[in-house]
């Protein structure tokens with residue numbers, strides 16, 4: 171469904187991503203793990219052309235390497251950015267409306283679905299998003315990304331700064347999205363254990379290059395991964 | 403000052419405030435999304451009024467000429483952004499500001515070269531300049547038309563900003579342009595919309611101004627533009643309601659000061675800025691402003 175080939179991202183002379191290949195099969199959860207500064211965020215941003223890049227990105231056999239960000243989103247990719255980035259001056263409802271900007275006809279149905287999926291957000295519909303807790307903002311960011319009914323959902327460190335219990339809830343929801351709605355997922359995480367547990371396939375990114383890849387369960391058992399990312 | 407005079411002056415203040423408010427909204431909205439003081443905005447108002455004059459001189463009826471003026475101002479405003487500001491989105495803000503000043507000079511001098519600097523009588527139709535007597539009050543029809551039309555337009559602007567997805571996108575853009583793109587929204591299209599809205603309002607303000615002081619010239623946008631900018635800052639730059647409030651406050655105080663101290667009439671422009679400085683000394687972010695780093699709608 172998504173294939174990334176020889177992706178490179180430079181910030182001035184700093185190479186953040188140096189020739190990365192990633193393949194995401196339809197209906198799977200693929201995770202990209204790596205330490206701080208490994209180039210995970212840069213990779214996701216490059217896929218939607220949020221940063222300058224070199225290399226090829228294909229989505230459903232369409233070359234989207236040079237497409238504008240907003241047209242890539244319209245084609246069916248959603249990105250939940252690192253740090254949530256909900257619109258803090260808009261209400262919860264308005265944030266969802268923005269997610270459905272090009273999906274007017276389905277807005278109301280989807281909005282109700284989102285409040286059912288994230289009951290914590292229901293009852294806060296008219297609250298400005300800036301007044302939500304971190305966990306609620308993360309849920310809102312995911313709900314907002316789903317409002318365009320993406321075929322591929324990319325999440326950048328959704329567990330960042332959340333309590334373990336909420337992380338559990340969140341990963342439950344992510345699995346549910348794949349199983350019940352058939353949404354394909356590309357998940358960037360520092361919480362390697364939680365991510366690999368739900369992932370069908372995983373990539374390890376180090377200094378801008380993929381150093382290891384394999385099935386989620388294989389990587390969970392891999393000695394090097396255990397030492398570096400799973401704390402022994 | 404007796405009561406009739408006071409009432410008369412209040413009505414005049416309402417009209418003047420309306421013009422400032424209409425023009426101030428454009429300053430505040432562009433600042434909100436681009437962090438740019440669009441110094442060419444006052445000249446867009448001039449362009450609007452001038453096009454009405456030219457269209458009317460070419461034989462169009464006044465309402466049709468107004469339409470030409472508003473549409474022309476929208477076109478010039480949006481083109482300014484596309485041609486001059488858009489290439490500088492990633493550039494330092496100061497480059498943008500200097501470019502805006504350049505565009506301002508360009509428009510003023512372009513119209514000067516094309517049409518000359520001599521003030522021209524504005525073709526306000528009789529039904530707008532007629533004077534109505536109510537008791538001892540002398541009211542030109544415009545004194546009623548301007549505030550009413552302005553309030554309708556303001557209601558429309560607030561409706562767009564708070565009730566439509568485009569307005570929500572404008573408000574979202576003020577905080578986070580990259581994330582707006584992630585919603586599948588063409589951010590440049592929304593920025594064009596902001597320029598279109600602001601320019602249309604400026605044109606209406608300029609037409610009102612031209613009707614009330616019935617002459618126009620290529621430099622008419624400078625001082626009115628500066629005062630509308632002062633109104634936007636007074637209200638809290640970035641805030642639309644603030645701009646409206648600032649516009650009316652400035653309009654009223656200007657009229658009342660001139661009425662109360664007729665000898666100082668010649669200093670009324672200086673007074674507006676003195677007032678601005680005074681307010682900013684005590685409340686640097688303006689009336690509705692909270693945080694200078696962020697735009698608020």
Ligand SMILES: Nc1ncnc2c1ncn2[C@@H]1O[C@H](COP(=O)(O)OP(=O)(O)OP(=O)(O)O)[C@@H](O)[C@H]1O
Nearest residue numbers: 181184186204205206207208209210211212213360
């Ligand atoms: N806008 C930028 N300008 C300059 N350098 C940048 C920029 N964004 C990222 N970098 C650099 O690129 C490298 C990769 O950053 P990136 O954000 O992609 O890493 P990451 O894997 O997402 O890290 P984290 O887990 O901390 O979020 C880092 O060295 C970072 O300092």
Ligand SMILES: [Mg+2]
Nearest residue numbers: 210211212252
């Ligand atoms: Mg990151």
